[in-house]
Amino acid sequence: MPKIEASTVAEHRAMRERQVLGAAADLLLSGGSSALTPAAVAAAANISRTSIYHYFPSGSDLLLATLEYLMEQSVAELEEAMQAAGPTPLEKIEAYVRASLSSATAGYCAGIIEPQDLPADQCGRLREWHDRLLAPLIDAAEGCKAPDSPLAAHLVQGMIDAAARAIADGNDRQEVTETTVTLLRAAFSNPHAGR
Structure with missing residues (x-):
């Protein structure tokens, strides 16, 4: 039996899963979905290739989980940036933009996969993350009238x-x-221009 590196088996599994997802995210951002093979992820996470399947039974499961991992990080970073911004809706939009583009130096998720990379039944979960990502931006746009x-x-x-x-x-x-x-400042400063 493998050595447990946490106080419980559940904690160990969660820790190992995060380790795998972190390695998979790095591979996805640097090489696209074709770089996300079980062998490559296992090597990057420093675990056996067969162990990957204990966490993610298929390649599409691994890809979806990796995208969700990246989206979860993005949502948290954007929410934090908007909360730290000034009180006006436009300041919050600017913070959203700046936080989004600061991640462009480390790798950016948009367009990193093709629609056919995921089975249709898994695309719904990804759309939910996109909706969560846009929700604070929709609120700020509403505040800008x-x-x-x-x-x-x-x-x-x-x-x-x-x-x-x-x-x-x-x-x-x-x-x-x-x-x-x-x-964006010009657009939101006069949202009714031309109407």
Whole structure:
């Protein structure tokens, strides 16, 4: 029987699962979904290849769990950034953008997998995480009196995704971030322009 490295078997399993997910996240961010093989994750997590299947029975289960692990971190970071921001909704949106783009230097989740990488029945769980990710942005857009706050939040997220791709392509992160924030300030300062 393997040595238990925590006070209970449940704690040991949870600790080992986080270790596996951390290694898998690093591989996914650096090499995409094709890098996420059981052998590679096992080697990176310093466990046996067969042990991976005790935690994640299939490759798609491992991929989904890894994406959820990354999304959980993103949600926590964004919520923390928005709570630390100034009191106005626009300041909260700026904090959301800055926090999102600061992660672009370490690796960015958007577009990292193709839709066919996950079975259709697992895509719903990922959509729930995306909804959680956008929820505070929708609230802030509503506070800015955006005509359609869910649409505004999706458009802001689209700008963040485009900005993250620009950073990944070698553009200066600070310059891309400031340009994005400047455009968003203009948009939210006069949400009814042209109506």
